Amino acid sequence: RRIVLLPGDGVGPEVTAAARLVLEEAARRHDVALAFEEHPFGGAAIDAAGDPFPDETRAACLQAEAVFLGAVGGPKWDGAPRRPEAGLLALREALGVFANLRPMRVLPGMETLGPLKPEIARGADILIVRELTGGAYFGRREEGRARARDEIVYAREEVERVARVAFEAARGRRGRVASVDKANVLATSRLWRAAASELHEREYPDVALEHVLVDAMAMKLVLAPASFDVILTENMFGDILSDEASVIAGSIGLSPSASLGGAVGLYEPIHGSAPDIAGQDKANPAGAILSAAMLARFSLGTEHMARDIEQAVEEAIASGARTADLGGTLGCRAFTQAVLERLG
Amino acid sequence: RRIVLLPGDGVGPEVTAAARLVLEEAARRHDVALAFEEHPFGGAAIDAAGDPFPDETRAACLQAEAVFLGAVGGPKWDGAPRRPEAGLLALREALGVFANLRPMRVLPGMETLGPLKPEIARGADILIVRELTGGAYFGRREEGRARARDEIVYAREEVERVARVAFEAARGRRGRVASVDKANVLATSRLWRAAASELHEREYPDVALEHVLVDAMAMKLVLAPASFDVILTENMFGDILSDEASVIAGSIGLSPSASLGGAVGLYEPIHGSAPDIAGQDKANPAGAILSAAMLARFSLGTEHMARDIEQAVEEAIASGARTADLGGTLGCRAFTQAVLERLG
Ligand SMILES: CC(C)[C@H](C(=O)O)[C@@H](O)C(=O)O
Ligand SMILES: CC(C)[C@H](C(=O)O)[C@@H](O)C(=O)O
Numbered sequence: 001r002r003i004v005l006l007p008g009d010g011v012g013p014e015v016t017a018a019a020r021l022v023l024e025e026a027a028r029r030h031d032v033a034l035a036f037e038e039h040p041f042g043g044a045a046i047d048a049a050g051d052p053f054p055d056e057t058r059a060a061c062l063q064a065e066a067v068f069l070g071a072v073g074g075p076k077w078d079g080a081p082r083r084p085e086a087g088l089l090a091l092r093e094a095l096g097v098f099a100n101l102r103p104m105r106v107l108p109g110m111e112t113l114g115p116l117k118p119e120i121a122r123g124a125d126i127l128i129v130r131e132l133t134g135g136a137y138f139g140r141r142e143e144g145r146a147r148a149r150d151e152i153v154y155a156r157e158e159v160e161r162v163a164r165v166a167f168e169a170a171r172g173r174r175g176r177v178a179s180v181d182k183a184n185v186l187a188t189s190r191l192w193r194a195a196a197s198e199l200h201e202r203e204y205p206d207v208a209l210e211h212v213l214v215d216a217m218a219m220k221l222v223l224a225p226a227s228f229d230v231i232l233t234e235n236m237f238g239d240i241l242s243d244e245a246s247v248i249a250g251s252i253g254l255s256p257s258a259s260l261g262g263a264v265g266l267y268e269p270i271h272g273s274a275p276d277i278a279g280q281d282k283a284n285p286a287g288a289i290l291s292a293a294m295l296a297r298f299s300l301g302t303e304h305m306a307r308d309i310e311q312a313v314e315e316a317i318a319s320g321a322r323t324a325d326l327g328g329t330l331g332c333r334a335f336t337q338a339v340l341e342r343l344g
Numbered sequence: 345r346r347i348v349l350l351p352g353d354g355v356g357p358e359v360t361a362a363a364r365l366v367l368e369e370a371a372r373r374h375d376v377a378l379a380f381e382e383h384p385f386g387g388a389a390i391d392a393a394g395d396p397f398p399d400e401t402r403a404a405c406l407q408a409e410a411v412f413l414g415a416v417g418g419p420k421w422d423g424a425p426r427r428p429e430a431g432l433l434a435l436r437e438a439l440g441v442f443a444n445l446r447p448m449r450v451l452p453g454m455e456t457l458g459p460l461k462p463e464i465a466r467g468a469d470i471l472i473v474r475e476l477t478g479g480a481y482f483g484r485r486e487e488g489r490a491r492a493r494d495e496i497v498y499a500r501e502e503v504e505r506v507a508r509v510a511f512e513a514a515r516g517r518r519g520r521v522a523s524v525d526k527a528n529v530l531a532t533s534r535l536w537r538a539a540a541s542e543l544h545e546r547e548y549p550d551v552a553l554e555h556v557l558v559d560a561m562a563m564k565l566v567l568a569p570a571s572f573d574v575i576l577t578e579n580m581f582g583d584i585l586s587d588e589a590s591v592i593a594g595s596i597g598l599s600p601s602a603s604l605g606g607a608v609g610l611y612e613p614i615h616g617s618a619p620d621i622a623g624q625d626k627a628n629p630a631g632a633i634l635s636a637a638m639l640a641r642f643s644l645g646t647e648h649m650a651r652d653i654e655q656a657v658e659e660a661i662a663s664g665a666r667t668a669d670l671g672g673t674l675g676c677r678a679f680t681q682a683v684l685e686r687l688g
Contacts, residue, residue: 073528085528115566120459136496141531145500148535152480152494182580184417184429187485191492216616218588219596222459222566236526240584244562252563272560 001034001300004064006041006057006091009077009084010273011283011332012070018285018336019068019292022309022343026296029344030305037064041091042072042084042273052080052087058094066299067095067266068292071273092132096262098158099165100132101294102242102270103256106225106249109318113250113326116222124225124248127173129166130238132259134158135188137235154188154234159195161261166232167204176208176229180217180237192234214241221245246270251325253284256291258298265299267291277324281331284323286313289339312342345378345644348408350385350401350435353421353428354617355627355676356414362629362680363412363636366653366687370640373688374649381408385435386416386428386617396424396431402438410643411439411610412636415617436476440606442502443509444476445638446586446614447600450569450593453662457594457670460566468569468592471517473510474582476603478502479532481579498532498578503539505605510576511548520552520573524561524581536578558585565589590614595669597628600635602642609643611635621668625675628667630657633683656686 005020007013020036027034039057040048048054052072061067069091072084104126111118131154139151163179170177179196181189193211200209212220214237220227221241225248233241246255252271259266269287277283290313297306321338322328330338349364351357364380371378383401384392392398396416405411413435416428448470455462475498483495507523514521523540525533537555544553556564558581564571565585569592577585590599596615603610613631621627634657641650665682666672674682 078527083528089529115461115464115568116459117461137529139493143531144535145538147497147499148531149483150496150530150532152496153491155491156489182583183422184427185433185481186494187487187492188494191488194489215583215587218562218584219591222588223591224459237584239526239559240562240581243559244566244588247563247567 001032001065002063003034003036003295004060004067005036005038006067006069007038007044008042008070008072008273009044009074010071010275010278012042012072012273014281014283014332015269015285015288016068016070018332019288021336022289022339023292023296025340025343026305026309030302030308032300032302032305041069042087043074043077045087046077046080046084052082052084053090061091061095061264064264066295067264068295069266069268070288071269071271073273074275089137092259092266093138095259095264095266096133097259097266098131098133098261099162099259100130100238101258101260102128102130104128104245104249107314107317110250114248116248120225121248122226126225126228126231126245127169128231128233128238128242128245129162129169130242131158131162131234135235152186152188154191156191156195159192160199163196163199163232165260166230167200167207170207170230174229175206178210178212178217178228178231180212180214180231180233180241182214183211184213188234196232217241218244221248242270251284252287253323253325254286256287256294258291258294260298265295267295281333282324283332284325285332285336289313289336308344312339315342345376345409346407347378347380347639348404348411349380349382350411350413351382351388352386352414352416352617353388353418354415354619354622356386356416356617358625358627358676359613359629359632360412360414362676363632365680366633366683367636367640369684369687370649370653374646374652376644376646376649385413386431387418387421389431390421390424390428396426396428397434405435405439405608408608410639411608412639413610413612414632415613415615417617418619433481436603436610437482439603439608439610440477441603441610442475442477442605443506443603444474444582445602445604446472446474448472448589448593451658451661454594458592460592464569465592466570470569470572470575470589471513472575472577472582472586472589473506473513474586475502475506475578479579496530496532498535500535500539503536504543507540507543507576509604510574511544511551514551514574518573519550522554522556522561522572522575524556524558524575524577524585526558527555528557532578540576561585562588565592586614595628596631597667597669598630600631600638602635602638604642609639611639625677626668627676628669629676629680633657633680652688656683659686
């Protein structure tokens with residue numbers, strides 16, 4: 001079962017190496033045969049091939065069982081004609097992964113790690129379902145020094161298919177969806193709200209649905225994170241809200257993601273390339289390792305292996321293993337080792 | 345000196361009444377002659393006149409010294425052909441108030457009021473400068489059941505004039521501006537970054553400027569609010585980030601705003617109409633009263649009167665006066681009384 005690794009830029013290669021080690025060890029223990037291939041992507045691919053998403057990388061991704069991405073971007077490529085991030089958007093589009101799942105959980109014992117008062121963080125367990133291949137990320141643009149333009153576009157089917165993912169996920173959780181929009185201003189948000197509401201009425205009346213304006217959600221996430229179950233949101237709002245939600249658990253370094261909807265799943269930690277600490281063994285690989293667990297769950301269909309990885313990470317953190325972003329002293333490799341020791 | 349009051353909807357009338365009482369009393373003490381006029385606006389104006397921003401209200405606003413707005417909107421008008429919020433956008437546009445100032449301060453003794461750990465909230469003192477008459481709020485729209493479209497447009501001058509407000513404000517504060525964008529995706533953000541950078545180099549080299557991606561800012565605001573001075577942002581990002589920032593101080597009910605740039609200034613608390621608690625004397629009028637202080641500062645030019653009002657609010661809160669949103673038992677009127685007693 002072929003897994004394509006795209007280490008990318010900055011801390012990407014370090015956290016990808018960590019995820020690979022854990023996947024390999026977990027696969028060995030669970031008797032799953034995996035083959036890994038690395039391909040150039042992002043800034044690294046611009047340097048090597050002049051293109052953030054080279055054709056050979058694209059071909060490899062489309063034929064893989066799953067794609068794992070480290071991180072892309074960095075100031076080095078800010079002026080590039082095609083930026084690393086353009087490669088990431090092209091990858092998401094090529095794979096057709098319209099639903100980006102970003103879970104955030106404050107585990108017992110972890111309430112004190114983040115910036116919130118422990119009594120507010122306690123029990124937070126959110127799944128953000130972010131639309132990933134539409135909206136302002138994929139509309140037409142007009143670049144310009146005097147005037148610039150971006151377009152936010154949504155078609156009803158685009159809303160419905162990602163809303164379906166959120167409703168289905170809610171059925172397996174606490175049965176509640178909060179759909180985010182800015183319906184008091186944006187036409188796309190009014191379509192979003194109508195499409196989500198109608199799908200809900202038609203097919204998911206058993207799920208509780210509420211609509212929350214994006215500004216109110218930015219507030220409520222911090223005031224009462226434990227009050228949400230599944231949060232459904234369009235692309236740009238999801239980008240902002242998922243970063244905000246991620247630190248509630250302590251650090252963005254802990255947060256994994258899975259992007260689904262096409263034949264091949266894409267897995268990436270939600271943190272960026274963090275060029276300031278790249279190559280120094282300082283990155284937190286937990287988000288990458290937990291993304292590997294989601295890969296095991298959704299692309300390999302090996303739930304037991306996914307749970308095994310997740311438990312190993314939880315136990316490592318519970319036992320006090322902490323990278324610098326969580327106030328600890330472990331490096332990326334030592335934290336990975338702590339996880340490896342707790343597998344199986 | 346004529347001040348137009350637009351009480352609007354939900355808790356709008358209550359907090360407007362509070363702001364008026366405080367303004368009247370402060371003006372009396374400072375020998376400033378003020379005349380107040382109330383005009384219909386928002387949902388209330390839809391009910392009364394079929395239009396959220398009637399012509400006579402528009403005319404009164406354009407001839408006033410300053411406009412004070414309570415709040416607009418509510419589920420009652422969700423299906424209206426022209427929503428209350430459309431009236432608000434038309435008002436901002438009519439007054440040409442392109443720069444929306446949203447200060448957020450955690451006063452000594454207030455560190456424990458909000459959801460953040462006191463050591464993280466301590467010392468936070470942020471001024472958000474939000475662009476208010478451009479971006480997705482004012483682009484062309486295509487409404488539709490099958491497909492919808494919004495446009496984000498910015499012209500270089502629109503960025504420059506609001507960036508200038510941020511740089512000038514920074515000079516009177518701690519000399520630092522963090523400009524927010526999503527330059528790795530949006531064309532308008534690349535223009536935003538370039539225009540802010542070039543203006544900075546040309547005219548404000550003494551101010552420290554950094555660029556922060558909007559997703560990173562959503563995270564950093566919660567992780568380290570005290571590390572920011574002035575935050576400069578486009579319209580939609582500013583809407584989201586200012587609500588997020590407001591709760592760091594404890595409650596969105598505390599946050600005032602001033603919208604400047606035209607001949608007449610517009611002042612409004614940043615909270616919404618809160619229909620669930622409307623008419624129950626439960627709203628926190630502090631944001632409205634502090635908006636009245638900004639009105640005294642920017643439209644009346646009476647800094648001493650502005651400081652007097654701000655100090656009265658700070659002392660009331662320091663002495664334990666708390667509305668329900670801050671865990672207290674005072675009603676809107678009793679809190680206003682506590683402020684009135686501390687004036688002058
Ligand atoms: C790198 C960037 C284009 C990307 C995004 O905005 O989607 C990132 O922030 C993310 O959230 O995955
Ligand atoms: C009511 C709404 C249109 C408005 C906005 O989005 O600007 C409000 O949220 C605000 O922040 O003043």
